[in-house]
Amino acid sequence: MKDLVPLRYFLGIEVVSSPKGYFLSQAKYANEVIHRASLTDTKISDTLIELNVKLNSTDGVPLDDPTSYRELFVFAPRSTHWATLVRILRYLRGTIFQGLLLSSTSSLDLVAYADSDWAGDVTDRKSISGFYMFLGDSLIS
Known part of the structure; x- marks a missing residue:
């Protein structure tokens, strides 16, 4: 494996390097999705x-x-x-030009937050949960 050029795009994510860190954006991918939805x-x-x-x-x-719904999402196409x-x-x-800054100067403290609701899904009463993980000031998951 060779490192031929600085990273610019990876899996639909644009990567911009600066002395402050790496800025990650999905503006190009989001524009493609909006275009596929034919939102004029x-x-x-x-x-x-x-x-x-x-x-x-x-x-x-x-x-x-x-058809349009299934191209953008999965199933159950209702109005x-x-x-x-x-x-x-x-x-x-x-919000297309917002992104994440992975700071080169933040601490290495790992902090996580989690939340959930109990039986919040109206279809099958499953609970829904989510989490955020930060490494210093940078959101990593």
């Missing part, structure tokens, strides 16, 4: 999703043509899911 308007959303939205597989009406997906893509459009 320029609307953006300030928030990712409405507070306390619980979607399930029976909400809304089935889409007439689920409410498509509307939520469009909102998420509009949020991405508004």
Whole structure:
């Protein structure tokens, strides 16, 4: 294995190196997803999703043509899911140039946060959990 050039793109992530550290961005990939969704308007959303939205597989009406939805997401193409997906893509459009800075000067303290809800999935009552891990000031997972 040879190191031929400085890292610029890796798995859809743009990497920019500076004395402050590495800046990671998915602007190019997000633009491609927005383009595939054929969102021709320029609307953006300030928030990712409405507070306390619980979607399930029976909400809304089935889409007439689920092809676009399936190209961007997985299955269960209902009207409410498509509307939520469009909102998420509009949020991405508004935050497209944000990214992560992996700082070269932060400490090596490992800090983790976790949260979950109990039986929050409206379809099968499974619990939903999430976590963040920081190495110094840098989000790593």
